[in-house]
Amino acid sequence: xxxxxxxxxxxxxxxxxxxxxxxxxxxxxxxxxxxxxxxxxxxxxxxxxxxxxxxxxxxxxxxxxxxxxxxxxxxxxxxxxxxxxxxxxxxxxxxxxxxxxxxxxxxxxxxxxxxxxxxxxxxxxxxxxxxxxxxxxxxxxxxxxxxxxxxxxxxxxxxxxxxxxxxxxxxxxxxxxxxxxxxxxxxxxxxxxxxxxxxxxxxxxxxxxxxxxxxxxxxxxxxxxxxxxxxxxxxxxxxxxxxxxxxxxxxxxxxxxxxxxx
Amino acid sequence: xxxxxxxxxxxxxxxxxxxxxxxxxxxxxxxxxxxxxxxxxxxxxxxxxxxxxxxxxxxxxxxxxxxxxxxxxxxxxxxxxxxxxxxxxxxxxxxxxxxxxxxxxxxxxxxxxxxxxxxxxxxxxxxxxxxxxxxxxxxxxxxxxxxxxxxxxxxxxxxxxxxxxxxxxxxxxxxxxxxxxxxxxxxxxxxxxxxxxxxxxxxxxxxxxxxxxxxxxxxxxxxxxxxxxxxxxxxxxxxxxxxxxxxxxxxxxxxxxxxxxxxxxxxxxxxxxxxx
Ligand SMILES: Nc1ncnc2c1ncn2[C@@H]1O[C@H](COP(=O)(O)OP(=O)(O)OP(=O)(O)O)[C@@H](O)[C@H]1O
Ligand SMILES: [Mg+2]
Numbered sequence: 278x279x280x281x282x283x284x285x286x287x288x289x290x291x292x293x294x295x296x297x298x299x300x301x302x303x304x305x306x307x308x309x310x311x312x313x314x315x316x317x318x319x320x321x322x323x324x325x326x327x328x329x330x331x332x333x334x335x336x337x338x339x340x341x342x343x344x345x346x347x348x349x350x351x352x353x354x355x356x357x358x359x360x361x362x363x364x365x366x367x368x369x370x371x372x373x374x375x376x377x378x379x380x381x382x383x384x385x386x387x388x389x390x391x392x393x394x395x396x397x398x399x400x401x402x403x404x405x406x407x408x409x410x411x412x413x414x415x416x417x418x419x420x421x422x423x424x425x426x427x428x429x430x431x432x433x434x435x436x437x438x439x440x441x442x443x444x445x446x447x448x449x450x451x452x453x454x455x456x457x458x459x460x461x462x463x464x465x466x467x468x469x470x471x472x473x474x475x476x477x478x479x480x481x482x483x484x485x486x487x488x489x490x491x492x493x494x495x496x497x498x499x500x501x502x503x504x505x506x507x508x509x510x511x512x513x514x515x516x517x518x519x520x521x522x523x524x525x526x527x528x529x530x531x532x533x534x535x536x537x538x539x
Numbered sequence: 540x541x542x543x544x545x546x547x548x549x550x551x552x553x554x555x556x557x558x559x560x561x562x563x564x565x566x567x568x569x570x571x572x573x574x575x576x577x578x579x580x581x582x583x584x585x586x587x588x589x590x591x592x593x594x595x596x597x598x599x600x601x602x603x604x605x606x607x608x609x610x611x612x613x614x615x616x617x618x619x620x621x622x623x624x625x626x627x628x629x630x631x632x633x634x635x636x637x638x639x640x641x642x643x644x645x646x647x648x649x650x651x652x653x654x655x656x657x658x659x660x661x662x663x664x665x666x667x668x669x670x671x672x673x674x675x676x677x678x679x680x681x682x683x684x685x686x687x688x689x690x691x692x693x694x695x696x697x698x699x700x701x702x703x704x705x706x707x708x709x710x711x712x713x714x715x716x717x718x719x720x721x722x723x724x725x726x727x728x729x730x731x732x733x734x735x736x737x738x739x740x741x742x743x744x745x746x747x748x749x750x751x752x753x754x755x756x757x758x759x760x761x762x763x764x765x766x767x768x769x770x771x772x773x774x775x776x777x778x779x780x781x782x783x784x785x786x787x788x789x790x791x792x793x794x795x796x797x798x799x800x801x802x803x804x805x806x807x808x809x810x811x812x813x814x815x
Binding site (some may be wrong): 338341342356360361362364365366370372374375377385386388389390418419420422438456 | 670671673710711713714715716717719720724728729733735811813814
């Protein structure tokens, strides 16, 4: 297991990355501090951690939306210094533009890349099909969709761009258990088809164990543990192995929280 | 049922006003009778024989043309200026305070100054010199009046556009940045569509002000055409039925203008009200 891990190529790496925010209220806040992390190629890496521990900050560093204060983020061998091609992001809010139809939103990356209208429509339709959204919604606006449909549309957008690296910030947060489970299953199906490298943020331990090849447990601003999940898909969250992993992660999370409580 | 109710309730105030008008026209020799005003309105293209002015239609035409010119210029310059001060902090810090002061001054206050600056120049006099009088319509669009209309409409357009541009959500900008958009595409894909509702609010406000300003400017001595001039001319000789007719037409055109902008604003901004 250990040797196997070093053999896999890492697509996305955090090398002692740190991010400090200076606001009047908190002039010296390290949202991420000296964090090193590897996301192996073609695998799903999940980050779990309590609210406010720096998960979104970490993902923004990888997306090139923020610059690391210390250390660096390396993508395919090059230091990240801005948004890069081949990286798709599903933000915590979904990031659908309210003035565009679902179809335009899904094909936004293609229209920015200057693709033809016919191409955009065809690919948007395909992406909508892949996330199980009915074709009728393509002309709808985001505010006309349910929460789950909007999450699907956001997912369709990153699929449409065919990015080999996907950064997902709690993409299924705030959904009911049933919808969430369905979306998780669909994500795994999509991942099995294209094998993108995924960095997936969640604060649900169960979700992490459902999806991840590797779970990274975060405490405040730092990584506290890494756990390999060696279960085959599709996974059952109630299987003994799965519950075992969940328990282990829960313990790790509880341990990390104590020193921060002062 | 609701439509009938709407019409019934909406006509209460006009009906009361008409009744008051009717009662007053019986008492006073100044207030024209409803019938005489309706007669003027029924023959809008007939120039009043007893009045040194053009017909209602010709007057409305020239007023509308002046507004289209002044407001068109204000729209274009206002949107450009709004983008500049919305996007650049320095230019905002330079211009915004002065603009707030400028907006507080009635455009009509500038009319004398405008007449001194532009004199009697019109597009016709600039283009054709001494032959200008041959081009009657162009010769009526005096720059002094157009400039005052521009002044009235420019600031609401510019300041609303700037507010819209500044209000663009960072998350939306980041969405397109991550998808590989450059500066130009950020402008066309996010900043412009996101500020459309604010731009149209500015245009609607500016259009309303422009329409009010033109009538006031035409009443001012020096202008010899337009609906405003018709009002002042009918005042001169005490033939108030023309003034009343002009006022009704002014109201109607203003209503259409506002309705048009409302419709346009809804088309570009319907997503905003429903956004969750
Ligand atoms: N732009 C910013 N300016 C100042 N502080 C920030 C900024 N963004 C994040 N922070 C701070 O950094 C810390 C980590 O925030 P972050 O959004 O990364 O948390 P998170 O793990 O994603 O939380 P959640 O699970 O609630 O989304 C928080 O204390 C937050 O207040
Ligand atoms: Mg977050």
